[in-house]
Amino acid sequence: xxxxxxxxxxxTIARLLVPFQQLYSLYVLAHxxxxxGGGFQGGCIFAASLVLLxxxxxxxxxxxxxxxxxxxxxCALGVFIYAAVGWLCLFLGGNFLxxxxxxxxxxxxxxxxxxxxxxxxxxxVQITVMAIMMAIFLELLTGxxxxxxxxxxx
Amino acid sequence: xxxxxxxxxxxxxxxxxxxxxxxYIEKALEETGVPNxxxxxxxxxxxxxxxxxxxxxxxxxVAVIMLLRRSRG
Numbered sequence: 091x092x093x094x095x096x097x098x099x100x101x102t103i104a105r106l107l108v109p110f111q112q113l114y115s116l117y118v119l120a121h122x123x124x125x126x127g128g129g130f131q132g133g134c135i136f137a138a139s140l141v142l143l144x145x146x147x148x149x150x151x152x153x154x155x156x157x158x159x160x161x162x163x164x165c166a167l168g169v170f171i172y173a174a175v176g177w178l179c180l181f182l183g184g185n186f187l188x189x190x191x192x193x194x195x196x197x198x199x200x201x202x203x204x205x206x207x208x209x210x211x212x213x214x215v216q217i218t219v220m221a222i223m224m225a226i227f228l229e230l231l232t233g234x235x236x237x238x239x240x241x242x243x244x
Numbered sequence: 245x246x247x248x249x250x251x252x253x254x255x256x257x258x259x260x261x262x263x264x265x266x267x268y269i270e271k272a273l274e275e276t277g278v279p280n281x282x283x284x285x286x287x288x289x290x291x292x293x294x295x296x297x298x299x300x301x302x303x304x305x306v307a308v309i310m311l312l313r314r315s316r317g
Contacts, residue, residue: 122280123278123279123280123283124278124279126280126282128286129298162309165302165305165306168298169298169299172294172298173295176292176295187291189288201275202277204277205276205277207288208283208287208291211291215294215298218301222302222305225309226308229313233312
């Protein structure tokens with residue numbers, strides 16, 4: 091299953107669809123402030139686009155462009171971004187995750203600083219959800235083979 | 245049955261709906277600048293909760309990786 095299909099239709103559809111899917115995921119993330127959406131949903135859509143890439147081109151191709159170490163770093167990076175925004179607000183003199191304090195750094199008033207603070211933490215959520223989805227999917231697909239990919243027993 | 249004493253389903257006058265919900269609905273836009281009340285509650289009023297939701301997803305993913313990963317060598 092992890093070998094490449096070599097199917098022209100699947101590869102062409104994936105090549106056409108994946109950019110729009112990833113763009114749509116970023117739209118869901120960015121538009122989460124005024125419509126249903128946000129980091130959790132956007133991250134899942136982004137991970138789905140990478141799953142489609144795996145279906146079309148196999149795990150080796152994805153591993154080459156997106157190594158395992160990068161996925162694990164991204165998993166932690168998202169949580170780190172969220173917590174870092176919280177600590178930044180704390181160091182600027184407010185409570186933990188009190189985004190109004192970000193107006194001391196950003197050229198906006200405290201109300202819009204809350205808006206942008208929320209956008210920042212949603213980006214963190216998106217990165218973590220996307221990377222965790224990919225990590226779990228790849229581990230299940232390769233049977234825990236990790237970096238080597240699936241070699242031999244499937 | 246004790247369940248019969250519960251407030252009616254989706255009743256706007258039940259205690260859970262008149263305590264803090266009106267405050268969020270009325271003040272979310274002017275306090276946070278976000279037109280979506282769900283996002284305002286999720287990421288601002290309950291931001292601490294959402295941070296640990298993200299941490300839970302991270303922990304679950306790391307646990308799955310540790311369980312499934314074959315030992316090297």
